Amino acid sequence: MISLVENLACKEPYYVRCIKPNDVKSPLLFELQRCQHQVEYLGLLENVRVRRAGFAYRQTYPRFLQRYKMISEFTWPNHDLGSDKAAVKSLLKSCGFEHDVAYGNTKVFIRTPRTLFSLEEQRAEMVKRIVLFLQKVWRGTLARMRYRRMRAALIILRAYRRYKVKSYIKEVNKRFKNVKNMKDYGRHVKWPTPPKVLRKFEEALRSIYNRWWAWTLIKSLSPEETLQVRAKVAGFEALKGHRTDLGLQRPWEGNYLKRDSPDTASSFTLISSELQRRDKFMRVLFSCNVRKINRFNKAEDRTVLITDRHLYKMDL
Numbered sequence: 048m049i050s051l052v053e054n055l056a057c058k059e060p061y062y063v064r065c066i067k068p069n070d071v072k073s074p075l076l077f078e079l080q081r082c083q084h085q086v087e088y089l090g091l092l093e094n095v096r097v098r099r100a101g102f103a104y105r106q107t108y109p110r111f112l113q114r115y116k117m118i119s120e121f122t123w124p125n126h127d128l129g130s131d132k133a134a135v136k137s138l139l140k141s142c143g144f145e146h147d148v149a150y151g152n153t154k155v156f157i158r159t160p161r162t163l164f165s166l167e168e169q170r171a172e173m174v175k176r177i178v179l180f181l182q183k184v185w186r187g188t189l190a191r192m193r194y195r196r197m198r199a200a201l202i203i204l205r206a207y208r209r210y211k212v213k214s215y216i217k218e219v220n221k222r223f224k225n226v227k228n229m230k231d232y233g234r235h236v237k238w239p240t241p242p243k244v245l246r247k248f249e250e251a252l253r254s255i256y257n258r259w260w261a262w263t264l265i266k267s268l269s270p271e272e273t274l275q276v277r278a279k280v281a282g283f284e285a286l287k288g289h290r291t292d293l294g295l296q297r298p299w300e301g302n303y304l305k306r307d308s309p310d311t312a313s314s315f316t317l318i319s320s321e322l323q324r325r326d327k328f329m330r331v332l333f334s335c336n337v338r339k340i341n342r343f344n345k346a347e348d349r350t351v352l353i354t355d356r357h358l359y360k361m362d363l
Contacts, residue, residue, distance in 0.1 A: 104160070105157070326356065
């Protein structure tokens with residue numbers, strides 16, 4: 048019995064009075080007279096009167112503050128006052144309920160349920176705002192984490208691209224460093240494979256090298272060889288797509304009668320001298336033997352002579 052009494056003494060009992068609505072245990076049947084009789088003889092009306100005369104709600108300061116501290120700016124998230132009692136007083140005063148409460152040594156007492164309902168409504172509203180705030184903070188944290196990962200990936204990618212570009216430039220510089228001293232001015236050197244980002248740059252670099260290589264070769268040519276090159280370029284542009292062999296690999300002599308027909312070279316010299324004295328041209332640009340085929344499909348040999356002023360067709 049002593050241990051039972053000690054166990055009960057350390058507890059905080061709550062009494063629940065139940066009202067029986069009917070005698071048949073039906074959930075849908077409510078007997079008004081029987082319920083009124085139980086309310087009168089269980090002393091519930093007297094209990095309500097006592098509660099109305101006193102305080103309907105009482106709670107310790109730490110628990111009250113833990114539940115309603117988000118309502119006031121003075122207690123959220125944590126207060127800097129001297130005690131929890133002072134924090135509760137500041138909270139209720141900011142809400143305008145100081146006339147409906149009383150403060151004990153360890154508990155706060157609220158007189159009317161209306162005040163408690165108002166506190167609950169304000170708490171429910173603030174809980175929604177706090178949840179939205181926490182969601183916003185967490186989403187911002189996730190967004191910043193994703194941004195940092197993306198930024199780190201971009202930094203690594205940028206550094207790798209810079210490394211690939213520098214490696215390609217160094218390799219090109221290494222291979223073409225002594226290109227001026229090479230016999231073919233670097234035509235045999237193999238170009239390194241560029242990264243994708245430098246493909247257009249490689250095309251421009253090759254174009255610059257080709258122009259430099261061509262300029263270097265042309266610069267070393269004699270005036271006669273320069274005329275040959277210009278003539279071959281003009282012939283290539285004029286006959287491009289019409290002839291496969293333009294004779295670009297051999298020198299163009301121009302006067303082919305002296306080379307192809309040694310036995311008639313002396314007579315050609317006399318004829319060309321006579322024509323030069325008569326028509327006053329400076330020099331022979333081109334001469335060769337050709338075969339003419341007329342509309343009757345008959346072939347006849349002719350000689351073509353082109354000077355700086357006239358074009359001659361001569362019969363053999």
